[in-house]
Amino acid sequence: MTNLTEQQLVQAYRRMKTIREFEERLHIEIATGQIAGFTHLYAGQEAIAVGVCEHLSDADSIVSTHRGHGHCIAKGADVLKMMKEIWGSTEGTCNGKGGSMHIAEVERGILGANGIVGGGPPIGVGAALASKLKKNNTVALSFGGDGSSNQGTTFEAMNMAVCLKVPKIFVMENNGYSENTGASYSSGGIDIAARAESFGMPVFKADGSDFFSVYDAANKAIEYSRRGDGPSVVYATMMRYFGHFEGDAQLYRAKDEVKNLRETSDCLDNFRTRVSDDKLLDLAVLDAVDDEVLALIEQSVQDAKVAPRGTLADVTKDVYINY
C-alpha cells in the first residue's frame, strides 16, 4: 500500500505523462528537421525520474545527464521554456545557449543536464557538500546510467561522497545500453549496483517501470542521506523507448524489442493499473490529466515555433560576469 495522497498521485502521473508526451512530440518534430543538434529522449524511464524527484523540494539539487528532459520535468522545470530552449529561442530556459543537453534552472535546484557522460556525479557531490556546510537539511542527487558507471568520475564522486559523508544520492538508471553498445558487453561484472555498494553506501533497488517501486526505494535512500548518514544509491532498471539520440537507427536492437517494451513495460499503464486495482484514484481523473498534458505540449510547440531568436550580440553575452 502507498501513503501517497490523491494530490501527490495525480502530480506524479501528470509529470510522467508530461515527460512521455514531451518526448513523443519531440520525436515527431525532430523528424521534420526543425530542431538542430543532438537530442536524447527519456521516454520509457519516466517512473525513475518522477519516483525520485517527488521526494524533493526546490531547495534540493539534481544534476542530470545528456538524457535530461525527464529529470528536469520531474524536478518541476518550466515545460514551455524547455521546449523553447530545445528550439533555440532566447526565451528558452537557457536563452537558447544550452539546448537539449544543458537545460538548467539553478534556482529550482536543477544544476543542469550535462553533455558529458559521468560529468554530473562530481558536481552533485559539491552540491551535497554545500548542503552539509550550510546545514540546511537539503540533499543533492545525480543521475547516471550503466554508461556513466564506466566513467572514473562516477567512482571518484562515490568515494569522495562517502569520504566526506555528504547527503548525496546517486541514482543509477540501467537502461541496458551505453549509446549503441549493450551493458552486458560494456560492463565488466553484471551487477553495477554492487560497484556502488562496494564504496560502503546502501543501495536501494527498484523496478524502473513501476513508479511505486522507485518511489519507495528513493524514499529510503533520501531519508538515509537527509538524516546525515552519508550518501546512498537508488538503482533502477528500465530500457528506453527511443534510440541513444534522435536519428539513431538502433540497428543494435532486436526487431521487436521496443514494441515489446512498450506493450509490457509502460510505467503509465502500470500506474493506471495499480491505482485502479487499489482504488486509489478514479481513472477519469487521469484521463483529464492526459488531455491537459497534451494541450500543454501542443501549446509548448506552437509557442516555441514563433519564439524570438538571438542575434550576433547574444553570442558573447554571459561568458563572464565581469571581464
Add this chain to the structure above:
Amino acid sequence: MPIKTARDALNEAMFHEFARDPNVFAIGEDIAGGRGGSSGDIGCVGGIFGVTKGLVAEFGEERVIDTPISESAIVGAAAGAALSGMRPVAEIMFADFFGVCLDQVMNQVAKFRYMFGGKTKCPLVIRCNTGAGYSAAAQHSQTMYQMMTAIPGLKVVVPSNAYDAKGLLISAIQDDDPVLFFEHKLLYQSECEVPDEAYAIPFGEAAMPREGEHCTVVAFGQMVNVAAQAIDSLAAEGITCDLIDPRTTSPLDEETILESVEATGRLVVVDESPPRCGLTADIAGMVADKGFSSLRAPIKQVTAPHSPVPFAAELEAAYLPKAQDVAAAIRETLK
C-alpha cells in the same frame, strides 16, 4: 613594510578571505593533512607548499577539506558547491594534474554560466603550483596556464611576486567568475614587501616593473623576474626597456602592451611554456594585428623548446629561458 615570502603572502590572503566570508572554504589533497594518519596531527601539512598552513586550526575541519586523490571529484565538488552558493578555493596540487580533471574544468566550470543563459554564477578558485625549476620532471613541471588561457569562461592569474600574489588571490576569491590561479614553484620562496592588511589587485591590469624607451618586453609569471634581470644587465649598454607583467592572462591588458609598443616600436615576449599555440604567439599575434604600424623591428619570442620538461638539473636549466636569452632577443630587435 614587512618583507614576506610569496608562500606567506598567499597564506595571509587565505586567512583574510576565510575570516571575511563564511562561505569561503578550501578543498584539496593534503591541504590540512594528517587525517587518518597514526599521529593524529590534523593540519600537519597545510598543502605541500604550505599555502593552506594553519587554516584548519583557525577555521575548523568543515572549511578545510582534505580529499582523496581525485582531481575530477575535487573540481566537480568545488563546482557543485559554487553553483549552490559557496565560494570554494580548490587546490590541484600540480598544474599538470589538469590533465586528469580537464573535463570538469573545461566542459563544466568554464561553461555553466554561458550554457545556462547567464542565469547562474560559479565563483570558485582553483589554485595550483606551476612551472619548472624543481627537477620535478615532465609530469610535475608544466606551466599549463597558456592552455587554460585559451578557454573562454575561465580567468587565469599568473603572479610573479609576493605582493601581487596576495592581492591577486584576494581578488580571485572575491571574483564571481571561475578563476585558475597559478603559483610558480620558484615564486613561493621569493620575497618582497607585503602589507599585513588585505588588499585586492584588479584583474586585467598589467604591472610595469621596469620602464624604458628602446624595447617592450612582455613576460609571464616567473619569467618576469628573468626578464627583469636581462633588462637590468643591458643598462650598461645604454639599453632601457618597458617590462610588462600582465599578471592575468585572461583577461589580458592589451592596452598597456599596445601603448608601450607604440612608444618603443619593438617587442620581445617571454614565457617558459613551449612555443606552439602559447602566450608569446598570442601576444605577438595581437600586436601584429593591432599595433603593426608601431613596429620598427620583427617581434621576438623567447620560450622553452617544443619539448617535455627534462629531469636532470643541467637539462632543465637548458630547457628554461634564461636572462641572456632575453637580453639577446632584445639586442636583436635593436639591430
